[in-house]
Amino acid sequence: MPDDTPQLSSLLMIALLGLPFAGFLALTGLSRLVSGKLAILSTGIGLLVSVFLAATMPEQAVTIQTDWATVSGVSFGVSFRLDVLSGLMLVVVHFVALLVQVYSLSYLHDEPKLSRYFAYLQLFIGAMLGIVLAGNLLVMYAFWELVGLASYLLIGFYAERPAASKAAKKAFLMNRVGDIGFLLGIFLTYYYFDTLEFNALLASGIQAIPPTAIGLCLFMGCVGKSAQFPLLTWLPDAMEGPTPVSALLHAATMVAAGIFLLARIHPLLSPDALVFIAVIGTTTTIWGGYSAVFQTDIKKVLAFSTVSQLGLMVAGMGTGNVGGAMFHLLTHAFFKAGLFLSAGAVIHAVNTQDMRLMGGLRKAIPTTFIAYTVCAAALAGLPFFAGFLSKEAILGGAFGWANVQTNKLAYLVPVLLVGTSGLTALYMARQWRLIFFGEYQNRSEPITHVHEPDWLMRGPVVILAVLSVWFWFALNPLSGHSSWFFRLVPVAEEAASWWLAPVSISLVLAGGWFGFQMREPSYTRSYVRLSLKYGFLDTVYQYFIIRPIHKLALLLNRTDQRVVDGVVNGAGVTTVVLAQITHVVDRFGVDGIVNSAAWLAGQAGRLTRSVQNGRVQSYITAAVVGLLVLLWWIL
Missing domain, CATH: 1.20.5 (Single alpha-helices involved in coiled-coils or other helix-helix interfaces)
Structure with a gap:
């Protein structure tokens, strides 16, 4: 490898980070058609640079650092770091963003605010790249907040809709709750370690077990951004934004920021903090999965499946399985983005998001049907699909973690995680049936008008569906241990459980069969309302x-x-x-008093002045009177 590779990587990191922000400033003043093409060009260049950086990754992390400010003799720096995790995330963010922008050209072709839309996307991409490349917690927090701002703008893009404005404010405020905890964690980290740099923090974390409070406060940032229990209700409401935004923000990038944060700070998490994280992730997986079961909005089902899968990743992090969680983050980015874009194609065809008004669409939109089926199978965890490989890595690691815990209640975590496999298959099979099977139900849009979208929309969907198949990640369709991914990010040691894959597959098949056969119950029943109302969290x-x-x-x-x-x-x-x-x-x-004294003085003066009249008689009279008064006084 050439000696100048780190210097070249540093220059490319700076260019890569500045490119989307330059695009954001440029796109605001351009026409609709030019803005879309320029945004795609910018993201395409970023993808090529990201692939080059990932392919030429030095053995040691590349770090750029400069002083930013000095407060009370303490210097705070701005630093950026490129390593295996950040290189992987750079490629994923750019790749999914590029497909979403190509898709948006057709999906939003009549949108009058298209230039603003692409500008907001560039702002979001730049903020996400800042999180990925951040070299210390302070820089990460700055871009963390910028991601919150960009997501607020994109979720509330249709500001004329009250529901969209409300959803944007809800997402912004609920994320602020998590961000407060994140900020407190940064303060505690500096107080305890006297640094915020990842290079120093990771070394310190290996040498000593940090206080649990640091890990829990930093984890609060993940709870907000990655929609973990109890701050999970903003994510389904965020579906009010354009469908391509849902695919980008809430499937592959923004919600993945919390998982990336946990991977970055994992050595700083104490054993107690990891147990707490595993419990929260497991709770979120079950809560999100059940909330998806009876939803009628096609995008809300996918939103709650995202919540459930994020909970699975967080549980993987809590069980010490960083490699398994990041592997699932990678595979999830492809099949979930594919599902959202496929859902956009369905909505575009039938002009409704209510699955009860769909049905029988497999013949009308066959390409979308096949892509949706492949991505749904990957999400459910069926063999021969990418989701099966990454889920098994997390589940095996969870059982391995439970084996070494002193408290046998720890087995509840992997057992419940395995159970959610069947739950995922159940709600995806129900959705699959409602959309593509049975009789067509939408009377306002005749079936003869339903057709496939153009290839600007179909192309990204097909690509994401193809990437959801197993052979891109491992040669063995039933095990991901030989995957190239685990040579980059080691997976946690798994329990020797030959029965795990058959049990998981059986649960998926049983859940899928039950979901496909299930008929819609009364929406007034308490167990149905429990699902529709997100477990009544918003009511609480x-x-x-x-x-x-x-x-x-x-x-x-x-x-x-x-x-x-x-x-x-x-x-x-x-x-x-x-x-x-x-x-x-x-x-x-x-x-x-003052005026009276002046008046008396004036009167006395006039009286005295009257004596001085120039007459001798008056003077003699005054002298005689004065003499008489003096004699009277003396005698």
């Missing part, structure tokens, strides 16, 4: 958080108006009255 928030805070705000407002304002107004009136009294005293008291 409404009653126990939002309403109490609202009532407290009203109480404080009344207190401010009646007490604080009363005191202020009373003090003002009192001051005015005292000022009037002071004015009267000053005018008739002080000024009266």
Whole structure:
């Protein structure tokens, strides 16, 4: 390898990071057609650079660092880091973003705000690249917040729709809750390790077990961004944004930021923190999976499946299986983006997102049907698909983790994770049936009008479906241990469980059969409403958080108006009255004495002046009177 490879990598890192931000500034002033092509060109160049960086990765991480600010003698730097994890994520982010932008050219061809849409996408890509390349926690947090801003703009892209504006605000605020914990974790990290640089932190984490509080606070950032329990209800509502945005933000990139964060800081997580993370991930997997079962919106089913799969990745991280979780992140990016883009093709064909108004579409849109089937099979974890390989890696690692735990309750984590395989197959088979089988139900859009989209939309869907097949990742369709991925990121040691794959496959087949045969129940039943209302989490928030805070705000407002304002107004009136009294005293008291003294002096002066009249008689009279007065005084 040439000696100048690190220097070239550093230059390409800077160019790669600056390219989407330059595109964001340029696209805002361009026409609709030019903006889309320029955005695709920018992302395509970024993909080529990313592939080159990943292919020429030095053995040691490449780091760029410079001082940013000095506060009280403490220097804070801006640093960027390129290693195996970041190189892999660079390729995934650019590849999925490129397909989404090509797809958007056709899907949003009549959108009047298309230039703004592509500009927002470039802003999001740049922010995501910043997270991937961040060399310290401070830089990561800055781009973390920028991703939140970009996602807010994209989710609320149709700002004229009240539901979209509400969903954007909900996503922004719920992510802020997690970000507060993340920021506290950064403060604690600096307090404990006296550095925020990943190079130093990873070395320190190997030498000593950090406090559990650091890991839990940093994990809060993942809870918000990756929609973990209990901050998971923003993700399905975020489907109000354009469908290509759902594929990019909520399948392959934004929600993956939390998983990437856990992979980056994993050595800093104490054993207790890892157990907590595993429990939260398992809870999220079950919660998201059940919430998807009875949804009627095609995108919300996929949204909750994303929540469930993210929970599976987080549980993998909690069980120490960084390689397995990142492998599933990679495969999930392809088949979930494929599902969202396929759903967009279905919506484009029938002009509705309600699956109850679909049915029988497999003949009308055969290419979309095949792509949807392949991606759904990968999500469900059927053999010969990529999702099976990555799921088995996580499940095997979870059983291996449980074997070494002193508390046998730890086996609940892998057992519940295996159970969610059947749950995933159940809701995907139900969705597959409602969309593509049975009788066509949409009376407002005749079946004769339903057709496949053009190849700008079909092409990305087909590519993602092809990448959801097993042979891109491993030669063995029933085991991913020989995968090239695990030569880059080692997988955790698995338990020797020959029965795991057959049990998992059996659960998937049973869940798929039951989901396909299941008929729609009454939507008033409590177990159905439990699914439709996300486990009533939003109701809990409404009653126990939002309403109490609202009532407290009203109480404080009344207190401010009646007490604080009363005191202020009373003090003002009192001051005015005292000022009037002071004015009267000053005018008739002080000024009266001064004016009276002046008047007396004037009168005395006039009287004295009258004596000095130039007449001798007056002077003799005054002298005689004065003499008489003096004699009277003496005698």
